[in-house]
């Protein structure tokens with residue numbers, strides 16, 4: 001099944017599949033995580049924060065897709081962080097790799113059945129907002145789901161009420177309390193100058209945007225743009241998991257024709273490396289302060 005499967009064929013990877021994957025994992029680790037973390041491009045170094053780890057390759061986990069993108073190790077790691085039990089995806093899969101939205105977001109349904117109550121999503125993104133700088137971190141307060149508005153989203157298909165309601169609201173997708181906590185911590189950690197709050201726009205990729213597309217996203221109110229995160233957030237909210245999201249601005253989107261700036265994945269990974277220490281500090285402190 002690819003990312004552009006028709007609506008009628010999209011009922012695979014349901015509750016029973018998520019349950020059997022969760023049982024597979026729970027029988028192989030003693031961790032019982034209440035916090036899930038998904039690491040974006042170049043941000044998988046966060047795994048170093050965990051102690052007492054149990055690690056699984058995506059390819060060895062039933063029903064998981066394998067990551068094919070450089071900068072996404074493709075490992076699911078259970079461990080302890082700030083005395084809390086955490087499950088972390090070191091890398092993710094994307095729709096542009098040929099997967100349905102449902103397949104991309106499937107790990108979040110597994111998280112739910114593992115007992116996860118809070119999901120932290122991170123990503124690398126390009127800046128649409130002209131006041132943003134490369135290296136900024138952006139706490140996500142909202143998203144624009146260009147892919148999903150047209151019907152390509154993981155909630156399409158028969159609704160399973162064991163996960164959630166048929167018509168979940170998304171106006172509160174990014175938890176207000178968690179956003180406040182993240183911004184407060186950023187201030188306390190001396191990161192105020194480069195931490196923003198803004199809107200993430202999602203399109204399928206794998207192309208970086210044209211000049212016209214970037215201008216359009218600007219008019220629509222997007223602050224940054226990327227090719228991930230939103231399918232995972234939709235599934236998390238549908239099944240009642242709270243979400244905190246952070247984008248790392250790895251490049252400025254090109255808004256002038258014939259500009260010399262050309263976005264590329266190498267630059268994205270390099271910036272991930274450069275800001276990894278700050279991202280790790282913020283997420284680590286954040287995990288320490290989460291109350292279930």
Ligand SMILES: O=P(O)(O)O[C@H]1O[C@H](CO)[C@@H](O)[C@H]1O
Pocket residue numbers: 039040041069092094122123124125205226227228229264265268
């Ligand atoms: O969103 P993450 O996985 O962080 O990765 C972002 O970086 C890649 C492009 O360089 C794309 O996959 C885009 O979505």
Ligand SMILES: Nc1nc2[nH]cnc2c(=O)[nH]1
Pocket residue numbers: 124125126127203205207208209225226227250251252253263268
């Ligand atoms: N779509 C998109 N994804 C990104 N990921 C990192 N940078 C970018 C970007 O400029 N555009």
